[in-house]
Amino acid sequence: MNDNPALVADPTVEVTGVSKWFGQKVAVSDVTCSFGPGLTGLLGPNGAGKTTLLRMLTGLILPSQGEVLVKGALPRAEVDRFRDLGFVPEESALYNTLTARQYVAYAATLTGLDQPEEAADIALETVELTGDANRQIGGFSKGMRQRTKVAAALVHNPEILVLDEPLNGTDPVQRAHLIKLFGKLAARGHTLIVSSHVLQEVERMTDRVIAIVDGKLAAAGDIGAIRRAMSDIPYRVLIECDKDRQFAAALLNSEAVYSVTVDDSRLRLETSDLLGLGSLVAGLARELDVRIVRFAPEDESLESVFRYLVGGR
Amino acid sequence: MSDRTGVVYDLGYQPYEGQRLGRVGAIKAMIKDGLRRTFGIRRKARKKVYPWSMVALAFLPAAVFVGLSFAISSFAPDTDSPFGGHAEYIGLVGTVIILFVASAAPNLLISDREDGVLAVYSSRPLTAWDYIWGRAGALAGVAAAFFLLPNLIMYVGFAALDDRGLASALLNNSDDLIKVIITMVAYVVGYGAPALLVSTYARRVGPAAGTYLAVIFISPAFAEMFRNLNFAGSRYGTLISLLQHPEVVRNWVFERSQSNIPMISVGFEPWLSAVIIGLLGVGTVYLMARRYRREL
Numbered sequence: 001m002n003d004n005p006a007l008v009a010d011p012t013v014e015v016t017g018v019s020k021w022f023g024q025k026v027a028v029s030d031v032t033c034s035f036g037p038g039l040t041g042l043l044g045p046n047g048a049g050k051t052t053l054l055r056m057l058t059g060l061i062l063p064s065q066g067e068v069l070v071k072g073a074l075p076r077a078e079v080d081r082f083r084d085l086g087f088v089p090e091e092s093a094l095y096n097t098l099t100a101r102q103y104v105a106y107a108a109t110l111t112g113l114d115q116p117e118e119a120a121d122i123a124l125e126t127v128e129l130t131g132d133a134n135r136q137i138g139g140f141s142k143g144m145r146q147r148t149k150v151a152a153a154l155v156h157n158p159e160i161l162v163l164d165e166p167l168n169g170t171d172p173v174q175r176a177h178l179i180k181l182f183g184k185l186a187a188r189g190h191t192l193i194v195s196s197h198v199l200q201e202v203e204r205m206t207d208r209v210i211a212i213v214d215g216k217l218a219a220a221g222d223i224g225a226i227r228r229a230m231s232d233i234p235y236r237v238l239i240e241c242d243k244d245r246q247f248a249a250a251l252l253n254s255e256a257v258y259s260v261t262v263d264d265s266r267l268r269l270e271t272s273d274l275l276g277l278g279s280l281v282a283g284l285a286r287e288l289d290v291r292i293v294r295f296a297p298e299d300e301s302l303e304s305v306f307r308y309l310v311g312g313r
Numbered sequence: 314m315s316d317r318t319g320v321v322y323d324l325g326y327q328p329y330e331g332q333r334l335g336r337v338g339a340i341k342a343m344i345k346d347g348l349r350r351t352f353g354i355r356r357k358a359r360k361k362v363y364p365w366s367m368v369a370l371a372f373l374p375a376a377v378f379v380g381l382s383f384a385i386s387s388f389a390p391d392t393d394s395p396f397g398g399h400a401e402y403i404g405l406v407g408t409v410i411i412l413f414v415a416s417a418a419p420n421l422l423i424s425d426r427e428d429g430v431l432a433v434y435s436s437r438p439l440t441a442w443d444y445i446w447g448r449a450g451a452l453a454g455v456a457a458a459f460f461l462l463p464n465l466i467m468y469v470g471f472a473a474l475d476d477r478g479l480a481s482a483l484l485n486n487s488d489d490l491i492k493v494i495i496t497m498v499a500y501v502v503g504y505g506a507p508a509l510l511v512s513t514y515a516r517r518v519g520p521a522a523g524t525y526l527a528v529i530f531i532s533p534a535f536a537e538m539f540r541n542l543n544f545a546g547s548r549y550g551t552l553i554s555l556l557q558h559p560e561v562v563r564n565w566v567f568e569r570s571q572s573n574i575p576m577i578s579v580g581f582e583p584w585l586s587a588v589i590i591g592l593l594g595v596g597t598v599y600l601m602a603r604r605y606r607r608e609l
Contacts, residue, residue, distance in 0.1 A: 060435045060608075079336075079438050087436035091429040097356050109342035110437040152433070 005221025006210065008036035012160055012191040013057055018066035020052050020215075027052040029215040030066070035160075035193050039186035041202035042195040044212035050195040051090055053212060054164050057193065058087045070160065083111060086153035090164040090195075093149060096138030100129055100148045103137055107152035116155075123151040128177060142169030150178065160191040167201055179205050234258050234270035237277060240294035241265065247290045254280055268298070339439055340447045347451020350424075351417040363416055367459070371409040375402065375463035379470030399464055399493050400567035403500070406463060407559060410456050410504050411529055417455065418508035419521035421448050427518075431608050441609040445601050449509055456505050460497040468493075492566045499562035503590040504529070506597040507555055513601050529556050533575075540575035548579040552589060561586035 011034035020028040028049045035057075044050045055061045056068050059075030059082070068075065075081045095103055101120050108116035108123075124133045127147040132140070137148060146169050153161060163182075167175050182205055186192050196202050202209055203223060211219040211226070219226045241247055248260040248267050256277055258270040271277045278295070285292050352368075353360035425431055425448075434444050468483070468490055475482030508525050515521035532554045539550025557574050564571045565583035572578060576586070 058436055060432065079440050082436060082438040085436065087432065089429075089432040089436070091432065093428075093430050093432045095428070095430060095433075102355075106342060106346060107433060107437070110339045110434065110439060112336070112338055112438065114338070153436075 005225070006033040006217060008034050010036045012036055012071055013193070014067075014069040015053070015057070016067045016069075018053070018056060018063045018068060020049075020056060020061065020064050027215050028056070028063075028212075031212070031215075031217045032066075033210050033217060033220060035191055035210075037186070037189045037191050038208065039182055039192040039194060039206040041206050041209040042193055042212065043199065043202055043209050044195075044197065044218070046197055048197075048212045049215035050197075050212055051164055052215075054087075054162050054193065054195055058085060058162050060087075083156065084159040086156065086158035086161045088146075088149045088153045088161075088163040088166050090168075092145070094137050094145055097136060099134050099136055100124060100140070100144075100151070101133040103148060104151045104155050108155045111156040113156055119155050120151070123155040124148075126154060126181065127151045128174070143171055143174055146170055147174065147178070150181075158190070161185065161193070163192065163194045165195055165197070167196065167198075175201070234272055236298040237269045237271060238294065238296050238298050239267040239269065239281065239292065241267065241285070241290050241292045243288065243290045246288060247284065250284050250288060251280070256280065265293075336439060336443055339437065340443050340450065343434075343444070343447025344450045344454060347421050347448055348455060350420060351413075351451065351455050364413065367409050367413045371406050371459045372463050372466070374405065375466045375470075379466055382471065382474050399467065399489055400496075400563060400569055402464060402467060403460070403493070403496055403563050404560070406460050407500050407504070407563075410459055410500055411526070411556075413459060414452060414456055414505050414508040415522045415525045415529075418452055418505070418512040418525070419515065419518040421452060422509065422512040423515060423518050423521055435609045439609070441602055441605040444605055444609050445598065449505075449598070449601070452505055452509065453501050456501045457497055460500055461493065464490075464493045496559070496563045496566050499587065499590050500559040502594040503555070503559035503562075506590075506593045510597045510600060513597075513604050533557055536575040540579055548581075551575040551579050552581070552585070555593075558586040558590050558593075562590065 013035040015031055015033050018028060018031050019026065031053060042050050042054065052061070056063050057070070057075075059068070059070070062076065070081050071084060073081055075085070095106075098106065101117070101124060104120035104123050105116040108119045113119045121130070121133070124130050127150050129144065129147050129151060132144060137145065140148065146166060150163070150166055153163070161182075166182075167178060170178060179201075182192055182194060186206070194202070194205060207222050207224065209220070209223055209226070210217065239247075242265065244262050244265050244267060248262050251257050251267070251269065252260055256271050256273040257280075258272070261268045269277070281292065281295060284290070349355060352364045353362075425434075468486065469479075472482035472486060473479050477485065507528060511525045511528070512521050515524065533556050536551040536554035536557065539547050539553070542550070554575065557576065561571060561574055561577060561583050563569070564574075565586075571583065577583065
């Protein structure tokens with residue numbers, strides 16, 4: 001057993017001291033973590049290094065330093081390792097002139113399946129694209145293109161599935177369906193690594209996250225535990241209102257409010273008690289006859305969560 | 314169709330449990346996909362015009378000459394047709410191959426990079442070599458078909474008209490077929506390899522095709538220039554003519570005159586063209602592997 005939440009007990013994918021740089025730019029810096037059966041969310045703001053890390057996990061690029069092992073082997077050294085691996089890249093990676101069925105069947109053939117059409121039909125049904133299977137991909141919406149990629153990654157029933165922002169462009173119904181599908185695969189013992197820059201999406205899928213910021217491992221483990229670890233860091237809240245200076249002064253009298261900055265009718269607060277602040281703001285607004293236009297925790301955005309994480313280290 | 318009223322259907326997950334094949338099947342699939350793309354199959358009509366025009370250009374004359382031979386008993390292909398026998402017909406087909414691969418090679422290689430579909434291959438149990446063989450195999454297969462099939466039409470057609478009878482004529486003329494096959498390798502590699510090489514490094518389809526055609530068609534002018542220069546080693550400059558190396562091999566194999574070809578007129582032996590074509594093929598595969606091993 002290990003106490004490092006970035007590592008799992010029975011890893012299928014192991015990342016050890018991995019760095020990747022492109023010229024002067026360091027995309028991933030000394031990341032050590034592992035992934036096992038179940039679903040792990042790979043979180044990080046845009047440009048954090050998630051895609052670079054995923055491309056190293058799938059052997060598409062080699063680390064500049066460190067080692068990635070997929071089921072105990074270097075993915076590049078043993079090409080048959082890719083039979084156990086499915087990858088949904090962030091980029092288009094689709095032939096627009098093919099139909100979804102032709103494309104997924106082609107992906108199946110490339111993976112060595114001898115009944116590619118049959119396998120393609122199963123995979124397309126899984127992502128609810130059966131009705132559009134014979135339409136050209138060029139005419140698909142972004143969500144349909146995403147689902148086609150997921151079908152192509154699933155078609156050979158891989159043990160490890162790496163998905164780079166798979167929910168991008170999907171509508172809420174399809175997002176719910178895909179999240180449910182990923183959950184089922186994880187429950188069956190598949191290893192799923194799903195990257196996203198949307199915290200809420202990941203929270204719906206899994207509790208275990210690996211968070212990357214500026215190419216570095218920023219947090220790992222259970223989302224709740226990470227949040228608790230962040231409890232000494234104040235939440236940031238944005239309020240838009242009239243009588244901004246009067247309202248700011250009133251808010252500062254509360255012990256729950258650490259600081260307030262005023263910027264053109266916008267108040268930015270730091271508080272340790274988000275729920276309590278809601279009641280406080282409502283009460284003060286009534287008392288001072290202040291019209292609140294907007295009350296929004298800035299922590300909703302992953303970027304701000306990570307700003308806290310990085311700043312708190 | 315997805316139901317947008319908000320119902321989420323639980324279709325479960327049924328994994329594929331069928332048989333798994335090796336990489337040969339995958340390479341075959343890549344070749345098949347390459348053939349489809351080079352002929353514009355499953356694409357808009359305007360994408361089909363160019364490749365199928367090339368098919369017509371390569372096949373129609375052979376079919377017409379054989380047809381005329383059947384229809385007009387006095388028609389003698391060697392003397393009455395503007396293309397004579399196999400060696401002469403190869404001259405026409407060679408030009409068609411150049412025009413075809415100028416378009417097909419960039420469409421095969423550059424489109425994959427432009428559309429970001431290399432990830433489709435790199436995340437499968439395939440190596441960079443598999444990808445290269447798949448793509449080069451498709452191009453070589455089409456070029457070989459352009460070369461071989463019209464010659465086969467002539468070979469069988471004229472044998473059918475032979476007074477000795479079909480079987481006897483086929484047997485007696487079989488050395489022609491061997492010569493055609495040897496020459497085919499020289500033309501396919503000699504013209505196909507530079508097209509693949511340009512497409513491996515070029516960023517856009519149009520400029521790649523233009524660059525290839527310019528290199529192929531302008532290089533004889535440089536060879537001619539080197540033939541007329543009188544400095545030490547200038548004769549080696551005549552080897553630059555990429556257009557003429559397959560022609561030299563053809564003339565060598567079919568025992569035709571080489572006198573008008575600069576590299577021969579300055580004293581090089583014809584076998585050197587075969588060696589250069591071989592080196593061009595090996596060098597192209599090596600450079601493609603270098604390029605694609607970074608991405609696949």
